[in-house]
Amino acid sequence: MKLQIEKWERWFLYATTVMLVAFLVAIFASIGEAGIHLPTDEDQVDPNLLEFSAYESNPAPFNELGSRPYTGTEDDIEWEVVLLARAWAFTDGEPVDAERGVPIITVPVDTPVEFVVTSVDTVHGILIAEVAVNAMVIPGQITKVVTEFDEPGEYAIICHEFCGLLHHNMYAIVEVVG
Amino acid sequence: MTATQQPATTDAVVVEQRRWLKWQLYLGFVGLFLGLLMGFLQAMDRTGIDLYDAFQLQTYYQGLTLHAVSLAFVLTFTFANSFLTLTVMRSLDRPMDYTWMIQGSTITAALGVVLAAAAILMNQASVLYTFYSPLQASSLFYLGAVLLVVSTWLVSLNQMLTVRTWRKEHPGERLPLLAFVSLVTFLMWDLASLGVAVEVVVFLLPWSLGITEGVDPLLNRTLFWFTGHPIVYFWLLPAYVSWYMMIPKQVGGKLFSDGVVRGVFILFLLLSTPVGLHHQFTDPGIDEGLKLLHGVFTFGVFFPSVITAFTLMAALEHGGRRAGGKGLLGWILKLPWGDPVVVAQLLAMIGFVLGGATGLLNASSTMNLLIHNTSFVPGHFHLTVGTAVALTIMGVAYWLVPYLTGKPLWGRRLGVLQAWLWLIGVMVFSRGQMAAGIEGQPRRLFTTASAYIDESWEVWNIVAGIGGMIMFVSGVLFFVVIGGTLLQKQRVTVEMPVSECIHDRTETPRWLDRAGLWFVVAVVLVLIAYLPVFITHNYEFNVLPFTLY
Numbered sequence: 269m270k271l272q273i274e275k276w277e278r279w280f281l282y283a284t285t286v287m288l289v290a291f292l293v294a295i296f297a298s299i300g301e302a303g304i305h306l307p308t309d310e311d312q313v314d315p316n317l318l319e320f321s322a323y324e325s326n327p328a329p330f331n332e333l334g335s336r337p338y339t340g341t342e343d344d345i346e347w348e349v350v351l352l353a354r355a356w357a358f359t360d361g362e363p364v365d366a367e368r369g370v371p372i373i374t375v376p377v378d379t380p381v382e383f384v385v386t387s388v389d390t391v392h393g394i395l396i397a398e399v400a401v402n403a404m405v406i407p408g409q410i411t412k413v414v415t416e417f418d419e420p421g422e423y424a425i426i427c428h429e430f431c432g433l434l435h436h437n438m439y440a441i442v443e444v445v446g
Numbered sequence: 447m448t449a450t451q452q453p454a455t456t457d458a459v460v461v462e463q464r465r466w467l468k469w470q471l472y473l474g475f476v477g478l479f480l481g482l483l484m485g486f487l488q489a490m491d492r493t494g495i496d497l498y499d500a501f502q503l504q505t506y507y508q509g510l511t512l513h514a515v516s517l518a519f520v521l522t523f524t525f526a527n528s529f530l531t532l533t534v535m536r537s538l539d540r541p542m543d544y545t546w547m548i549q550g551s552t553i554t555a556a557l558g559v560v561l562a563a564a565a566i567l568m569n570q571a572s573v574l575y576t577f578y579s580p581l582q583a584s585s586l587f588y589l590g591a592v593l594l595v596v597s598t599w600l601v602s603l604n605q606m607l608t609v610r611t612w613r614k615e616h617p618g619e620r621l622p623l624l625a626f627v628s629l630v631t632f633l634m635w636d637l638a639s640l641g642v643a644v645e646v647v648v649f650l651l652p653w654s655l656g657i658t659e660g661v662d663p664l665l666n667r668t669l670f671w672f673t674g675h676p677i678v679y680f681w682l683l684p685a686y687v688s689w690y691m692m693i694p695k696q697v698g699g700k701l702f703s704d705g706v707v708r709g710v711f712i713l714f715l716l717l718s719t720p721v722g723l724h725h726q727f728t729d730p731g732i733d734e735g736l737k738l739l740h741g742v743f744t745f746g747v748f749f750p751s752v753i754t755a756f757t758l759m760a761a762l763e764h765g766g767r768r769a770g771g772k773g774l775l776g777w778i779l780k781l782p783w784g785d786p787v788v789v790a791q792l793l794a795m796i797g798f799v800l801g802g803a804t805g806l807l808n809a810s811s812t813m814n815l816l817i818h819n820t821s822f823v824p825g826h827f828h829l830t831v832g833t834a835v836a837l838t839i840m841g842v843a844y845w846l847v848p849y850l851t852g853k854p855l856w857g858r859r860l861g862v863l864q865a866w867l868w869l870i871g872v873m874v875f876s877r878g879q880m881a882a883g884i885e886g887q888p889r890r891l892f893t894t895a896s897a898y899i900d901e902s903w904e905v906w907n908i909v910a911g912i913g914g915m916i917m918f919v920s921g922v923l924f925f926v927v928i929g930g931t932l933l934q935k936q937r938v939t940v941e942m943p944v945s946e947c948i949h950d951r952t953e954t955p956r957w958l959d960r961a962g963l964w965f966v967v968a969v970v971l972v973l974i975a976y977l978p979v980f981i982t983h984n985y986e987f988n989v990l991p992f993t994l995y
Binding site: 276277280281284288291292294295296298299302304305306307308309310312314315316355389390391393395397398400401402403404405406407408409410411412424426427428429430431432433435436437439 | 580663664728742760811813820888891895896898995
C-alpha cells in the first residue's frame with residue numbers, strides 16, 4: 269500500500285505542476301501577447317488640491333475633464349476620458365443628463381480609450397464589466413486603464429468599492445457611438 | 447509547570463484552563479449567531495425585501511460590517527485560540543505553561559468584541575471589515591480590532607513557551623505532530639498579522655483619536671492585504687488541523703506520513719504571506735511587475751492544498767476500506783455518514799474543492815479583471831471561509847462542546863441534516879452570486895436600494911437569496927443542536943481524537959521539526975516580496991478622514 273500511495277501522490281503532484289505552469293503561461297500570454305494590463309504605478313496627485321465642480325484650477329490632468337482625442341505620448345492610445353470621483357458621483361466636467369441624473373460620456377467605437385480617474389475624497393472604483401475595465405480609484409493616486417469598445421451602445425461605469433451611505437447609486441454612463 | 451508537581455494539581459490547572467477556553471469558544475458562537483442573523487438580512491435584501499429598518503439598523507452597510515467582523519474576525523479568531531490551545535495540551539499531555547495567558551486571551555478577545563460591536567451597533571464604524579481609509583471608524587472599533595489580534599498573540603506565545611518546556615524535557619524527540627501543526631499555524635499568523643497591526647496601531651488609531659491628521663490610503667491598503675490574504679490561512683489551518691489530525695481517526699483510517707503533514711504546514715508558513723498584492727491587482731500606484739511576482743507566489747501556495755486533498759482522500763479511503771468498503775468508490779459509502787462530526791467536515795471539504803478552484807480564477811491576474819469586486823468574490827469565499835471553515839467549526843463543535851462540558855451530543859440526526867442543508871444552501875447561494883458577478887454585478891450591492899440593477903442579475907440574486915436563507919436555517923439548527931446538548935443532564939467523558947500515522951514521528955527527519963528555522967525562511971520570503979513594494983511606495987500622509995455612513 270505504501271509504495272502505491274507514494275507513486276500516485278507523485279503523479280498527482282506532477283499533474284498539478286503541469287496545470288499550474290499552463291495557467292501561468294496563459295496569464296503571461298494574456299499580458300504579453302493579448303496586451304491585457306493591470307493598473308500600474310502612475311503619477312500621484314494631492315487630493316486636497318482637487319475640486320470636484322470648479323475643476324479648472326485643479327492640478328493637471330484634472331483641470332481638463334471630459335472625453336476627447338488623446339493628448340498624451342503613448343503610441344497605441346487614441347482617445348482619453350478624464351474623470352473625477354467623489355461620494356457618490358463621477359464627473360466629466362459636464363452637467364449631468366437631465367433625465368438619468370448621471371453623466372453620459374460619449375466615446376467612439378473601435379478606438380483605444382484611456383480612462384484617467386482619481387478621487388477627491390474616499391476610495392472608489394470603476395467597473396465596466398463588458399470590457400473588463402476594473403480598477404480601484406484611490407485618493408492620492410491616478411488610475412489609468414485602456415480599453416476598446418467593439419460594439420456601439422450604452423455601458424455603465426459602476427463604482428464597485430464601498431464609499432459610504434449612497435454607494436449603490438454611484439455610476440455613470442458611457443455612450444459608445446459608431 | 448514543572449515535572450515535580452503532583453498530578454492532582456496538574457488536573458486542577460487543566461480544568462481551570464479548559465474552563466477559560468470553553469468560554470472563548472462560546473464567544474465565537476456569539477459571533478456566529480450575529481453573523482448568521484446579518485446573513486439572513488442580506489439574503490432577504492437579495493430577494494427584494496429590506497428588513498434593516500425592522501432590525502433597528504441604519505443601513506445595509508452597517509449590517510454587512512457586523513456580518514463580516516462577527517464571522518471573519520470573532521468566530522475564526524476565538525475558535526483558533528481555543529481549539530489550538532486544547533490541541534497543544536492534548537498533544538503534549540500537559541497544561542499550558544501560563545494560565546494567565548489563557549485568561550488574558552479570553553478577556554482581551556471579549557473586550558475586543560464588546561468595543562467593536564458597540565462601535566458598529568452605534569453606526570460609528572460602518573466601514574466594512576476591510577476598513578479602508580480614509581473612511582474613518584470610531585477609535586473603539588480600531589481598539590477592538592487590536593485587542594482581538596492581541597488575544598491571538600497571547601495564545602501563540604503560550605504555545606511557544608509550552609513547547610519549549612516540552613522540548614527541554616524530551617531532548618532529541620520530534621515534537622508530536624498535533625502540537626507541531628498547531629504551533630506552525632500560529633507562527634504563520636504572527637508574521638502575517640504584523641501588517642494589520644502596523645496599519646491600525648501606527649496609522650488608524652492615532653488618526654481616529656485626532657493625534658495625526660492625514661493618512662496614506664494606498665499604504666494602508668497594502669498593509670491590510672499583507673495580513674488580508676494570509677488571514678485566509680489563519681481561518682483555514684485550524685480546519686486543516688481537524689481534517690488531518692482528527693478526521694482520519696474518526697473514520698477509522700490512518701494518515702500516511704507524519705513528515706508530509708509537517709511539510710504541508712511549513713509550506714503554508716512560507717507561502718501564505720508573500721502573496722498579498724494579488725488582492726491589489728487593480729490598485730493604482732503599485733508596479734505591475736510586483737503584482738505579477740505576488741501572483742506567481744500565489745500559485746505556489748496552491749501546492750500544499752493539493753497535497754492535502756490527496757493525503758486526506760487517501761486517509762478517508764483507508765478508513766472506508768477498513769470498514770469493509772469494496773471497489774473503486776465503494777469505500778465512500780462505508781464512511782460514517784450518520785455522524786454529524788464527520789459529515790459536516792466531509793461536506794466542508796467538498797465546498798473547499800470548489801472554493802479552491804474558483805480561488806485560482808481570482809489569483810489569475812488578467813482573468814481577475816473580469817470578477818474583481820464583483821459578487822463572484824463573495825460567491826467564492828463563502829465556499830472557503832463560509833463552508834470549508836465555518837462548517838468544519840460546526841462539525842468540530844459537535845464533539846468539542848461535549849469534550850469541554852462532559853455533556854453528550856444531543857440531536858445527532860439533526861446535526862447531520864444541518865450539515866447537508868449548509869452545503870446545499872451555500873451551493874445555491876454561491877451559484878447565484880458567481881453568475882451575477884460574471885454578469886458584472888458589484889459585490890456588497892444594496893440590492894433593494896440600488897440605482898442600477900441589470901436585468902441579467904435579477905434571477906441570480908433571487909437564487910443567491912434562497913441559498914442564503916437555506917444557510918440561515920442550517921445555522922439555526924446548529925444552535926438548536928448545541929442548545930440541546932447544553933441542556934443534557936447526563937455526563938460522559940469525551941476524548942480528543944488524534945490521528946495515527948503509518949509513518950510516525952520517529953521516522954520524520956529533524957529538518958521537518960524545526961519550526962523556528964522555517965519561520966526565519968518565511969521572514970526572508972516576505973522581505974523579498976514586500977521590500978520592493980515598501981521601498982518604491984510614494985509616502986504621502988495627506989488624506990483627511992471621511993465619515994460618510
